[in-house]
Amino acid sequence: MQGVVVVSLVGFSVVWTVVLSGYTAASAGLSNSTDCEIYAGDIVFVLDESGSIKKENWEKVLAFVQDVVQTFDIGPDNTYFGVVTFGNGAQKQFDLQSFPTRDGLVEAIGNISYGGGGTDTAKAIDVLRLTMFNPKNEKGGRPGIPHIGIVLTDGLSTEREATQQSAKEARDSGIILFAVGVGHTDYEELRGIASDPDDSHVFHVNDFSSFQLIHDKLVRDVCHDCEIYAGDIVFALDESGSIEKDDWEKVLAFVQDVVQTFDIGPDNTYFGVVTFGNGAQRQFDLQSFPTRDGLVEAIGNISYGGGRTDTAKAIDVLRVTMFNPKNEKGGRPGIPHIGIILTDGLSTEREATQQSAKEARDSGIILFAVGVGHTDYEELRGIASDPDDSHVFHVNDFSSFQFIHDKLVRDVCHDLCPKDWKRIGNKCFFLSSYQTSCLQASKRCTALHYKARL
Numbered sequence: 001m002q003g004v005v006v007v008s009l010v011g012f013s014v015v016w017t018v019v020l021s022g023y024t025a026a027s028a029g030l031s032n033s034t035d036c037e038i039y040a041g042d043i044v045f046v047l048d049e050s051g052s053i054k055k056e057n058w059e060k061v062l063a064f065v066q067d068v069v070q071t072f073d074i075g076p077d078n079t080y081f082g083v084v085t086f087g088n089g090a091q092k093q094f095d096l097q098s099f100p101t102r103d104g105l106v107e108a109i110g111n112i113s114y115g116g117g118g119t120d121t122a123k124a125i126d127v128l129r130l131t132m133f134n135p136k137n138e139k140g141g142r143p144g145i146p147h148i149g150i151v152l153t154d155g156l157s158t159e160r161e162a163t164q165q166s167a168k169e170a171r172d173s174g175i176i177l178f179a180v181g182v183g184h185t186d187y188e189e190l191r192g193i194a195s196d197p198d199d200s201h202v203f204h205v206n207d208f209s210s211f212q213l214i215h216d217k218l219v220r221d222v223c224h225d226c227e228i229y230a231g232d233i234v235f236a237l238d239e240s241g242s243i244e245k246d247d248w249e250k251v252l253a254f255v256q257d258v259v260q261t262f263d264i265g266p267d268n269t270y271f272g273v274v275t276f277g278n279g280a281q282r283q284f285d286l287q288s289f290p291t292r293d294g295l296v297e298a299i300g301n302i303s304y305g306g307g308r309t310d311t312a313k314a315i316d317v318l319r320v321t322m323f324n325p326k327n328e329k330g331g332r333p334g335i336p337h338i339g340i341i342l343t344d345g346l347s348t349e350r351e352a353t354q355q356s357a358k359e360a361r362d363s364g365i366i367l368f369a370v371g372v373g374h375t376d377y378e379e380l381r382g383i384a385s386d387p388d389d390s391h392v393f394h395v396n397d398f399s400s401f402q403f404i405h406d407k408l409v410r411d412v413c414h415d416l417c418p419k420d421w422k423r424i425g426n427k428c429f430f431l432s433s434y435q436t437s438c439l440q441a442s443k444r445c446t447a448l449h450y451k452a453r454l
Helices: 055-069 102-110 121-132 160-172 187-193 212-223 245-259 292-300 311-322 350-362 377-383 402-414 438-448
Strands: 005-010 013-019 024-027 041-048 079-087 089-094 147-153 176-182 202-205 231-238 269-277 279-284 337-343 366-372 392-395 422-424 427-432
Touching: 041 055, 041 121, 055 102, 055 212, 079 102, 079 121, 089 121, 121 147, 121 160, 147 212, 160 176, 160 187, 176 187, 176 212, 187 202, 202 212, 212 402, 231 245, 231 311, 245 292, 245 402, 269 292, 269 311, 279 311, 311 337, 311 350, 337 402, 350 366, 350 377, 366 377, 366 402, 377 392, 392 402
Parallel strands: 024 427, 041 079, 041 147, 147 176, 176 202, 231 269, 231 337, 337 366, 366 392
Antiparallel strands: 005 013, 013 024, 079 089, 269 279, 422 427
16 A cells, blocks of 8 residues: 555645555644554455245355354444445445445345346446445445445356356456355356455355355455554464473464464564463564565474473563564564463462563553463553453363454554554544644654654
């Protein structure tokens, strides 16, 4: 994402707005600049209601759409959804801004009736482009917000060539297209509809009872998760003797799943890992693995140690070593520093753990606490930053991490605003109380945050 200049001349000074790759620095009074945020977008489902689907499967389609929309914040500062259906022709069921609350949206989706007919995918994509995202449609797509279409179909389109052309015109207009096929669909046609790359825009399930298998990945790929955020994140992983070797593998798999939702690298997010049992060990620094593949492989290679539960020492290593400004591969200045403590039991020294956590938080580190099994909730609360409902997590066992994955990612992303910046909706703003020249503003921009550009 490139920097954007919004300049308003006031006398001989400039009122300036800085759009970062995920952050916005703005002067007071000019905070309406729009940027592509993780959960801000206009999304239209394009649903095949052809005769091959049948009424009972149509209900499953609608239930899947309802499940997806409920993972998003709905409203004018967040995400809007619309729906188009197609069989013999295509029909707009409702516009993007017709239902600005989650409850109203979910009810409206459930009320969409089944039509039957052919499979006029081309017409549906045309309605998506010419009606749903038409700038003259007052309830249509918003300017400056990502426009996304999700085409769901169970068969070949009536006119394959026309479908490919319509999809090309939609993509060329800036619409990001996803294609979801059910059953005996033509994979090449799905590829011809969807945006690139295929592995994040083309989905397939064997039948209408299998949508749950693609739900999480579809949501992550639509959001593209935290690509626009920059942060330094360290996992502190309990490897004490109570965990067992097979559970340790599940811990590492969970960490791998989380890091793969982020863009990794010098302009985005870095991850490091500390483990703790008898004492604490730095497994690797934040900047040791600047690619996703290398990072995932490194996490998978972390061996299991056993021992006690020296949580206090782990948090000290987090603060004193991982985020030490003298560590050349450590936390970057001006970037949010986050620690995620994952443990399955009481710490060996509870009082020392609480003190270490306090010192870490006081140094500016944002702490999350994830407990597994019979952990002490009060100890988790004493470790984590406030508020508890977005920084303290618990699962019953090591096979249940999927139940917290999406919320943990969202809440971590929510904290990735630089210190002294203000979060408004899904954006980070720096509010300047004065007007300045262009040159001064540019220098101040990069001083505020290394990714800031006029």
